[in-house]
Amino acid sequence: MVAVEQYLKPELAAQIKRLDLRAQMVVRGFMQGLHASPFHGFSVEFSEHRRYAPGDDPKDLDWVAYAKTGKYYIKKFESETNLTGYLAIDLSQSMDYTYRQKLTKLDYSICLAAALCYLMVQQQDPVGLVTFDTALRASVPPRSRRSQLPAILSQLTKLKVAGQTDLAGSLTQLAAMLRHRSLVMLFSDLLSDEDTMLKSLRNLRHAGHDIIIFHVLDEAEVSFPFEGMVQLRDPETGATEPVRAADAAEEYRKAIQAFRTRLAKEFSESRIDYVPLDTSLPYDKALMEYLLNRRNRF
CATH class of the missing domain: 3.40.50.410 (von Willebrand factor, type A domain)
Known part of the structure; x- marks a missing residue:
């Protein structure tokens, strides 16, 4: 939970906390459901990756991602994710x-x-x-x-x-x-x-x-x-x-x-x-x- 009191008037802090908590619950519930879905293996952990495609350099393969998912991923360069x-x-x-x-x-x-x-x-x-x-x-x-x-x-x-x-x-x-x-x-x-x-x-x-x-x-x-x-x-x-x-x-x-x-x-x-x-x-x-x-x- 982000400490919001330092940024807000006290009367707004409670509203922000509720919205912050709701946002966290929505995202966490979604990510938990994702692991039981056909998209199992794709989560925030792999949001900085993309699937290997013909023409990609095999040297860029992420073998840690392969070990976890059984699929070939390439970690995106900073310019691709910014x-x-x-x-x-x-x-x-x-x-x-x-x-x-x-x-x-x-x-x-x-x-x-x-x-x-x-x-x-x-x-x-x-x-x-x-x-x-x-x-x-x-x-x-x-x-x-x-x-x-x-x-x-x-x-x-x-x-x-x-x-x-x-x-x-x-x-x-x-x-x-x-x-x-x-x-x-x-x-x-x-x-x-x-x-x-x-x-x-x-x-x-x-x-x-x-x-x-x-x-x-x-x-x-x-x-x-x-x-x-x-x-x-x-x-x-x-x-x-x-x-x-x-x-x-x-x-x-x-x-x-x-x-x-x-x-x-x-x-x-x-x-x-x-x-x-x-x-x-x-x-x-x-x-x-x-x-x-x-x-x-x-």
Whole structure:
């Protein structure tokens, strides 16, 4: 447990401790489950390795890794592993939504971001934080030292939704900030203009940055569990529309599935990693995508 009291006001320390503890529990539980999964043998211990491929120099084989796994690994050079991470969190009003889950989309994103921050700090990877609505807001510059964890957790506990969002404009601002090749981990419901959002993400990718998108929706936004007459409200504009749930349910589910499928196709073509999530799902799926992306990046 990182000693957070020296960095925070006393009234924030308890909140940070709870978030820190939750992040540790998520990561440790995930790593324990990993050993019983088809990915047995791959853990933080081997995150600095990649599988041997034809053309690699056999002199670079790690025989200790081979003895433990029975597979051929090559330890990455420092230049291959020095990738700076940015946790980028959407603070738009729509992220405050929840129907029957305990966590809003923002709460879920904060917990997942905390777990990823904990994991990156443990692996000595530089990690920073940016938040945005219509523009970039709070930011913590990336660092790899252990004091980075409480610095980022301090910001995460203070986050609140703000209003409307300009995802494309915020990503353009972020791209202008990045001086070196970086890994951008985006947490958003992606409820923004689709064309401009895709264009800004492609530009970020074409600039040489790696991107993982954690597309966080509320469980009700995916399953549409409503009954009777319901009043649908746009959380950012306040506009409402009454609908009969039985009439809208099938069409809505098809539309949300088509939205996710379309995004998955667009991101795949741009070599952007896409992780569709909803707030009923455990964090294991997102952490697995992060680790697999990190392992296969080079």
